[in-house]
Amino acid sequence: MTAPFLGDALGPRGRRQTRILTVISAVVILGLVVVALMRLADKGQLDEAKWEPFTQWPVQRFFLEGIRTTVEVSLVSMVGAMALATFLALARLARTGALRWATTLFVEFFRGLPLVLLIFFCALGLPAYGVRLSVFWYVAIGLIVYNGCVLGEIFRAGILSLDRGQTEAAYSLGMGYWQAMFLVIIPQAARRMIPAIVSQLVTLLKDSSLGAAVAFEEALRRARINGEFFQNPLQSLFVVAVLYIVVNFALSMLARRLEVRQRRRYKAGAIVVPGAGMDLALMGAQGESAEIADDDTAT
Amino acid sequence: MDVITENLDVFAEGMRRTVELSVLSFILAFALGVVLAGLRVSPVPPLRWASATFVELVRNTPLLVLMFIVVFAFPSIGFTWSYFLSAVIVLAAYTATFVGETVRSGINSVSKGQVEAARALGLTFPQVLRLVVMPQALRTVVGPLGGIFIALLKNSGVAVAINVNELTSAAAFLGTETAQFIPAFLGAAAAYLMLTIPSGFATNWLEQKVAIKR
Numbered sequence: 001m002t003a004p005f006l007g008d009a010l011g012p013r014g015r016r017q018t019r020i021l022t023v024i025s026a027v028v029i030l031g032l033v034v035v036a037l038m039r040l041a042d043k044g045q046l047d048e049a050k051w052e053p054f055t056q057w058p059v060q061r062f063f064l065e066g067i068r069t070t071v072e073v074s075l076v077s078m079v080g081a082m083a084l085a086t087f088l089a090l091a092r093l094a095r096t097g098a099l100r101w102a103t104t105l106f107v108e109f110f111r112g113l114p115l116v117l118l119i120f121f122c123a124l125g126l127p128a129y130g131v132r133l134s135v136f137w138y139v140a141i142g143l144i145v146y147n148g149c150v151l152g153e154i155f156r157a158g159i160l161s162l163d164r165g166q167t168e169a170a171y172s173l174g175m176g177y178w179q180a181m182f183l184v185i186i187p188q189a190a191r192r193m194i195p196a197i198v199s200q201l202v203t204l205l206k207d208s209s210l211g212a213a214v215a216f217e218e219a220l221r222r223a224r225i226n227g228e229f230f231q232n233p234l235q236s237l238f239v240v241a242v243l244y245i246v247v248n249f250a251l252s253m254l255a256r257r258l259e260v261r262q263r264r265r266y267k268a269g270a271i272v273v274p275g276a277g278m279d280l281a282l283m284g285a286q287g288e289s290a291e292i293a294d295d296d297t298a299t
Numbered sequence: 300m301d302v303i304t305e306n307l308d309v310f311a312e313g314m315r316r317t318v319e320l321s322v323l324s325f326i327l328a329f330a331l332g333v334v335l336a337g338l339r340v341s342p343v344p345p346l347r348w349a350s351a352t353f354v355e356l357v358r359n360t361p362l363l364v365l366m367f368i369v370v371f372a373f374p375s376i377g378f379t380w381s382y383f384l385s386a387v388i389v390l391a392a393y394t395a396t397f398v399g400e401t402v403r404s405g406i407n408s409v410s411k412g413q414v415e416a417a418r419a420l421g422l423t424f425p426q427v428l429r430l431v432v433m434p435q436a437l438r439t440v441v442g443p444l445g446g447i448f449i450a451l452l453k454n455s456g457v458a459v460a461i462n463v464n465e466l467t468s469a470a471a472f473l474g475t476e477t478a479q480f481i482p483a484f485l486g487a488a489a490a491y492l493m494l495t496i497p498s499g500f501a502t503n504w505l506e507q508k509v510a511i512k513r
Contacts, residue, residue: 006406006414006432010342014424018342025345043376112495113488114456117467124471125480202359209361213460220364227371234372241360241368248359 050232054239059226066222067243073136073218074205077143081204082197084148089155090181111149116210118142123214139211139218147204154196158189195259202251206244219243302482306473313469314490320386320455320465321494325448327391332398333437337428339403350399358396362457365389370461386458394451401443405436438509445502449495456491466490 010018040046053059091103110118119142126138133141162185170180212220223240227233303310338350357365369378369385380388409432417431456467464472470487474480 006340006409006411006427014342021343022345025343025349029345029349039376045376109488109492112453112492114453114467114491116456116459117470117484117487117491120459120467120471121474121480121484124474125484128474128478128480206359206361209363210457210460212363212367213457220361220367224367224371234368234375237364237368237372241364244361244364245356245359249355252359 045234050230050235053226053230053232054235059230062222062226063219063239063243066217066219066240069136069216070205070208070218070220073140073143073211073216074201074208077140077147077208078201078204080140080144081147081151084144085151085155088148088152089159092152092156093159107149107152110145111153113146115142115146115207116213118146119210119214123216135211135214135216138214139208139216142210143204143208146207147200151197151200154193154200155189158193158196159185161192162189192262195255195262198251198255198258202248202255205248205251209244302473302477302479303486306486309469309473310466310486310490313464313466313487314494316383316463316465317452317455317491318494320383320390320458320463321448321452323387324390324394324455325451327387328394328398328451329444331391331395333402333433335395335399336402336406336436337433339399340406340428342424354396354399357392358400362389362393362454363460365393366457366461382458382462386455386461386463390451390455390458393454394447397447397450398444401440401447402436404443405438405440406432408439409435435511438511441506441509442502445498445506448502449498452494452498453491 037046044050054063088103088107091099092107094100094103119139122138122142123135126133126141166184166188167180170184175183208218209220211218212224215221217225219240223236224233227236230236335350335354338346339354341347366386366389369380369389370382373379373385413431413435414427417427422430455465458465459467459471462468466487470484473486474483477483
């Protein structure tokens, strides 16, 4: 058990102390877990009656349909957000000044707002102005506008991260602006952006749970309903939390692996955009040095 | 636009609540985050695992799920807190995971020579971390931490779902009350930007002030 600490191997005394502390901390942590379980048992939360509903197919179906709705709204929003992001990124890089300014304003405005404010505006405000859609679309519109702006910045950073020589080479081959963009720049930039996009998908999937606040029957809302019905809010929320964690953990792992692979292949850091939500701030921070993240932030 | 000018007090009240939520949670999150990062690099395996497990579990759960757990599930095991306190606890725990990971990256960016020199002087693990590594690590992550604070300001809006009267709830209230949603929400949007934009500037200023100049 010679765990190096901060890259330095411990000496004999350090190792002894580590062993002692390992035993003590393991006992303390186990003790805390036992206390928590006893508390749960004490309050009757481990009773079979509280958990039994989850063995019934109607309840399982209720939850699975909730997850399906969550995944549906996330995928629809992700596709919509990527389309919007492509437009915004290209517009922000356009040679027309007015277009550039208008998009910059649009992006900075919506990126600076809480997503929940947008979703509330869509769900409460849009019907008042005669836009009558299903609540699915109110949530989706909020997610699309917000994530479109965030992804737009990622796309822009990705495009800008390419070496100028690529554009110049394309032009010298006689390609026009759009040809160079779609045949040379975007295919290369897209590869670099994959980890950032997957990580944004995790954020989006988590954020779709905000729909529960505006009566959208996705996974979280259904867990609440189930909890009220069977009088087991703790168990219902536990189940839905586990479902979210499993999906998000898998996607996060994927993003991390893609990023490591990319780092090896291109010797370049992840595309990091300031204020793109905490997950992205993190992705940049996971590199060996904080400098990589800083460099990219500057672009 | 009368909706905004006539209800400035409602917005001010909402803003005050949002600031209270964010600042309180950030203080707690910072403290907890630094501890999580310290545990994560400790030579004691159970402490590392405990920290990693907490971070992965909390970070991968949506914020609203965490809030619902504290508000609706915790009472059944005997913990009943006010909506505001519940929101602070959840925002602090959620944000702490991001602070922790960021600080850890800061720790990794401190050069090995610093640790070796400190060890050569005979400092123990907690001493090396507290006196040598942390002060340098924290300076390098001021920028990312500022970003996390801004994200927290925005995340505090989720508390609207558990009846905390912050800015988003002020907008929803005024919009429903006056049926003029666009001005009501624009007012709240302006208020949020009035909080996030200065935070960004403050971060840049602080970052330059504490930067290690070599």
